[in-house]
Amino acid sequence: xxxxxxxxxxxxxxxxxxxxxxxxxxxxxxxxxxxxxxxxxxxxxxxxxxxxxxxxxxxxxxxxxxxxxxxxxxxxxxxxxxxxxxxxxxxxxxxxxxxxxxxxxxxxxxxxxxxxxxxxxxxxxxxxxxxxxxxxxxxxxxxxxxxxxxxxxxxxxxxxxxxxxxxxxxxxxxxxxxxxxxxxxxxxxxxxxxxxxxxxxxxxxxxxxxxxxxxxxxxxxxxxxxxxxxxxxxxxxxxxxxxxxxxxxxxxxxxxxxxxxxxxxxxxxxxxxxxxxxxxxxxxxxxxxxxxxxxxxxxxxxxxxxxxxxxxxxxxxxxxxxxxxxxxxxxxxxxxxxxxxxxxxxxxxxxxxxxxxxxxxxxxxxxxxxxxxxxxxxxxxxxxxxxxxxxxxxxxxxxxxxxxxxxxxxxxxxxxxxxxxxxxxxxxxxxxxxxxxxxx
Numbered sequence: 001x002x003x004x005x006x007x008x009x010x011x012x013x014x015x016x017x018x019x020x021x022x023x024x025x026x027x028x029x030x031x032x033x034x035x036x037x038x039x040x041x042x043x044x045x046x047x048x049x050x051x052x053x054x055x056x057x058x059x060x061x062x063x064x065x066x067x068x069x070x071x072x073x074x075x076x077x078x079x080x081x082x083x084x085x086x087x088x089x090x091x092x093x094x095x096x097x098x099x100x101x102x103x104x105x106x107x108x109x110x111x112x113x114x115x116x117x118x119x120x121x122x123x124x125x126x127x128x129x130x131x132x133x134x135x136x137x138x139x140x141x142x143x144x145x146x147x148x149x150x151x152x153x154x155x156x157x158x159x160x161x162x163x164x165x166x167x168x169x170x171x172x173x174x175x176x177x178x179x180x181x182x183x184x185x186x187x188x189x190x191x192x193x194x195x196x197x198x199x200x201x202x203x204x205x206x207x208x209x210x211x212x213x214x215x216x217x218x219x220x221x222x223x224x225x226x227x228x229x230x231x232x233x234x235x236x237x238x239x240x241x242x243x244x245x246x247x248x249x250x251x252x253x254x255x256x257x258x259x260x261x262x263x264x265x266x267x268x269x270x271x272x273x274x275x276x277x278x279x280x281x282x283x284x285x286x287x288x289x290x291x292x293x294x295x296x297x298x299x300x301x302x303x304x305x306x307x308x309x310x311x312x313x314x315x316x317x318x319x320x321x322x323x324x325x326x327x328x329x330x331x332x333x334x335x336x337x338x339x340x341x342x343x344x345x346x347x348x349x350x351x352x353x354x355x356x357x358x359x360x361x362x363x364x365x366x367x368x369x370x371x372x373x374x375x376x377x378x379x380x381x382x383x384x385x386x387x388x389x390x391x392x393x394x395x396x397x398x399x400x401x402x403x404x405x406x407x408x409x410x411x412x413x414x415x416x417x418x419x420x421x422x423x424x425x426x427x428x429x430x431x432x433x434x435x436x437x438x439x440x
Contacts, residue, residue, distance in 0.1 A: 017322075018329050023315050030290065042099065055335075057331070060296075061331035071323060080258065096253045098235045098238040120281075132366040133366065135272045138264060143360030163422060180200075181357055194319060196319050214348075216346065221338070256399075292309050
């Protein structure tokens, strides 16, 4: 393990990495069940998608472990799966087979960018203040995910929610989550090692008499052979059935969201944990992007939407995980979940929500590094921070930050202070936002 993952060099040990990997897995295990719910609406077999979800998460995360030696996990991304179903299939009219082909193309585009010099230049061009804002924004975003998963806040309205309000917090899952927040918070205050992991386990146990933690009748998953219903079912020629302009919009949208979700998660989470070098970059981050791109390609072939680096990796990192050994543990658990998915389902969202909320407490500290007295810096950073939870998208927060940063610098006569790549990326985000209005 020392030779593979350089544990001593990263001031960690096997126990810490294993606990971090398990914590990350349970924090993101909900995707095993939620992803099939989204993609089955497009006509895909739910069991096949569940297996594809586990396999793609295992492969992408294992690649991250061995290629990059960083403690980040991958799985089909939330938001991206909704985009696949509601926009690609329902709005644009592609079949799910054609949708998978579009995901494949976007994965290859992402791979080309990550193996080129452009990848490092993109990361280097992001202003330091925006990197700090990305970390704070992810803190709010992951907290919002936790609040929603526990039902402490609820969304109402068409297609997932037009407004939010407080849930019924005096019983059921919301109450269990609040108990978990208090218990975990007390343990952290006492500096108990592994507090977040212990909090997940204890909260799960408390949830049994409350009727929130449910023990399944069977601990094995049936219908694994159903993977053949989605694997290798891509329809590449059919992607041109709606015309080249719509295909380009679809591919670029997947590409931009995947790339900046991943870049934002890597920089924001690693920055908060003190894992960035003196230049503000994550050692091994370039290879983590390559692993992410390959994960997307593999996932599309198996039968799932875009695979991306999960922000829930921050829970394991907060437990002290610093190397790819943690990611390897998470990958092994996803592989095991192809057979024992119901075991992962025993831990309710209300038990992992406290971990997400508490990690948000740590990550919001990035906001203290922003010069709020300089409005040229304050406005882009503020938009970056608030748009992540409000738009439920890391990439949208980055997009609003880039665009506003560029515009305010131009208006102030400081256009030369904006890196060329930030100009190009701002234009790409603008095109991504307005193109669907002109393509039918």
